[in-house]
Amino acid sequence: MKVLGVSGSPIKDSNTDKALKAVLEATGLETEFIKLIDYKVEPCRACLGCVNTNKCVIKDDGVMLAEKAKEADALVIAGFTPYSTIDARTKAFIERLYPLRHKNGFMAGKPGAAIITSAIPEGSKELPPAADMGINAVMFYMMEEGMRFVGSLKVQGNVPCVRCGFGDDCKMSGLKMMYGEMATINSVGIKSFESSPENIEAAKNLGKQITEALKS
Numbered sequence: 001m002k003v004l005g006v007s008g009s010p011i012k013d014s015n016t017d018k019a020l021k022a023v024l025e026a027t028g029l030e031t032e033f034i035k036l037i038d039y040k041v042e043p044c045r046a047c048l049g050c051v052n053t054n055k056c057v058i059k060d061d062g063v064m065l066a067e068k069a070k071e072a073d074a075l076v077i078a079g080f081t082p083y084s085t086i087d088a089r090t091k092a093f094i095e096r097l098y099p100l101r102h103k104n105g106f107m108a109g110k111p112g113a114a115i116i117t118s119a120i121p122e123g124s125k126e127l128p129p130a131a132d133m134g135i136n137a138v139m140f141y142m143m144e145e146g147m148r149f150v151g152s153l154k155v156q157g158n159v160p161c162v163r164c165g166f167g168d169d170c171k172m173s174g175l176k177m178m179y180g181e182m183a184t185i186n187s188v189g190i191k192s193f194e195s196s197p198e199n200i201e202a203a204k205n206l207g208k209q210i211t212e213a214l215k216s
């Protein structure tokens with residue numbers, strides 16, 4: 001049994017990557033971790049060139065990555081939420097799984113899970129539901145392909161303003177947008193996946209759910 005994990009986060013050792021690796025490890029199965037920034041993956045051209053072959057006509061790494069998804073027994077997709085929706089790399093990867101659909105439904109029946117890291121705090125009333133938007137993008141892909149969506153993990157990440165150098169003063173600071181005019185990097189703090197016991201527990205549970213789904 002093999003579980004494929006795909007991260008759309010371009011940041012090295014990001015919270016998204018750490019969460020994904022923790023979920024993969026918790027499955028106790030053979031796993032492979034893919035970081036999309038290391039590959040070239042265009043979005044789908046909607047040319048339907050894949051209908052008879054189940055293979056995309058675009059000559060980039062999307063073909064090889066779709067083959068990995070086809071061979072895997074379960075798939076975990078991890079992304080983040082620039083402008084409150086799933087990031088473009090993760091979305092392009094999802095679109096490039098379209099060739100696996102036609103006539104054979106190669107992903108149907110496989111367990112799948114979503115991980116989303118977002119900066120907007122969960123439950124914020126005035127700001128967009130970024131985490132839900134990201135989870136939905138992955139979940140609806142999996143539902144539309146007949147996969148068994150076993151669950152998701154939302155990770156509290158950091159707005160880029162905590163590391164740009166101007167986050168405390170910039171009039172466009174995301175820190176102030178999310179936490180109010182008086183917010184500073186110090187008062188908000190830097191969020192890391194590993195410093196939250198809830199994150200670690202949730203990742204373990206999601207990994208176990210994937211393994212249980214594979215056994216049933």
Ligand SMILES: Cc1cc2nc3c(=O)[nH]c(=O)nc-3n(C[C@H](O)[C@H](O)[C@H](O)COP(=O)(O)O)c2cc1C
Binds near residue numbers: 014080085130157159
């Ligand atoms: C261009 C850009 C726009 C962003 N916009 C949003 C946003 O609208 N909502 C949000 O929750 N996070 C937003 N973020 C923050 C990312 O979701 C955050 O950096 C994420 O936690 C990064 O995850 P990582 O640590 O795995 O890289 C944005 C980040 C970038 C780079």
